[in-house]
Amino acid sequence: MRVVIAEDDALLREGLALLLRSEGFDVVAAVDNADDFLTLLDDTDAAVLDVRMPPTFTNEGLKAAETARQRRPGFPVLVLSAYVEDRYAAQLLAEGAGGLGYLLKERVGKVTEFTDALRRVAEGGTVMDPEVISQLLSRRRADDPIRTLTPREHEVLGLMAEGLDNDTIAARLVVTETAVSKHIGKIFMKLGLSTSDSGHRRVLAVLAYLRT
């Protein structure tokens, strides 16, 4: 899989390239700004973008992700950020269509999870940082139906919002897939969400619910 990295910090950029290459990714280029990444858009299958890059060091990475996906709808982008901001997550997810990820930078330390996340994004999945989810989950009102969830259901909801599919959730929690399906059914019932959705749409539904 051909990947472009855009990260302005030289050491991190080289490290990311090294990491992805040693895990079998074809790193086409590692650039230090958003514009260079956009010129390489047609030669690549996915991108890993830093949020803060020159010239303004605010949200160049997010803007570049939006531009890239306007030119190539559904182009897989994994955005890395020094701190998580659910507003950024919402901005990324707003146009839908899958193939999006938003992770804290330090997640790269768990190499296999990180490369899994990048693969999921490249396949059109959605990846949300657990930190974003816990920010959203912790900001709930007292009368929120989420408070009626059991601790296990709470856990499943979080993993679902991170973009994991039922298999992976089952593996993470060391339970059977049927057990996970049952939990999800109950969660959707308690929150009043439609159960027919799957994949990216499911993440969107859950995140949309969490943001209200």
Next chain:
Amino acid sequence: MVELGAGLTSLFFLLVALALVPVLVLSGGTLVVPLIVRPLRWWALLARERSERYRGRPISSAYRPIPDSATYGELMRLAFSRSTGRDLVWLVGDAVIAPLVSLLTIALPLAAVNALLVPAYWYLAPANDPIASPFPVTSWAAAAWSPLVALGYALAAWWLVPGVASVLTRAQAAMLTPGRNEVLAERVTALTASRAAALDAHAAELRRIERDLHDGAQNRLVSVVMMLGIAERSLETNPQSALPQLRRAREAATDALAGLRTTVHDICPPILQELGLEGALSSVAGRSAVPCSLHAEGLHRVPSAVESASYFIVAEAVTNLNKHSEATQATISLETDASEPAQRLLIVVEDNGHGGATERPGGGIAGIRRRAEAFEGTLEVTSPVDGPTRMRVELPCGW
């Protein structure tokens, strides 16, 4: 004499102002500030300076600053402010009384001279219209009294002129001196502005620290985590390649520590606490690549916030001159002026470089200005092309 001229000029200004009234009314008052208030302030400030030269005591003006692009409301407030009213009253007084009184002071010495000359020319006057100064001079005997009269005039002038001048300037000073409330209002305005500058400086400082931490320690630590992750994977697959990755992780961690040290140092320089201002500054001068001499002996104690600000101001100035000036010699001098009422810390940094330093938003000089203004201080930079560059900062520290 000067007051006569000034008084007549005042009269002229007054007439011009009166002539302008219809224009001002027609323009709805928007022209009052540019046409009246500005010249009035300028003229009144000159009068204040004259008075200060004569009496040796300054008169404060308590003017609210005129904003560059003022709204109509602001213009009206300026036009009908107390300070404008006071200046107008003074202008009327100055235009009417000052010329009259000044004429008297000029007339007396002239009369004395005239009386002295009377014996020389009284016989030239026609007999039916003799010189009458102050009595008709019709004979040599009468003319002989004339020098005595001259003496009288001279005495009167000698006694009256300084008195009149002093009364005149005192009256003028009284008319020009703002009331206590206005001085307080002016002080509040200045304090509000300096408080806003302090908040801005504070916010800019926080942004800078955030940037430093993000670009420095935070990114380095991410690198550490990443390198350790890569090394961990290597240990599973190819243990030999793990060692260099572990080394890189350690180097990144060392970098992170160095970055943190710099950031922490910049927040509150420990050297300032250890060595005091003079010691900290001599270390700044010592680190400078351009040879730098420091004159900061016998400084009075200043508040630690001012010490901190002056440390950063000098450090920034030295960084600037090292980066841009291509100077071969620089001087830093600091002195405290403890004379009442305004205690000040004066900082001057000079170099013999090629000059042409300009203030850009976000640049070094702008940073210095921000820090200075946070303490109601001032910054002057003179940097002609071909140099030399001289930066002068005054920080009040007795408030």
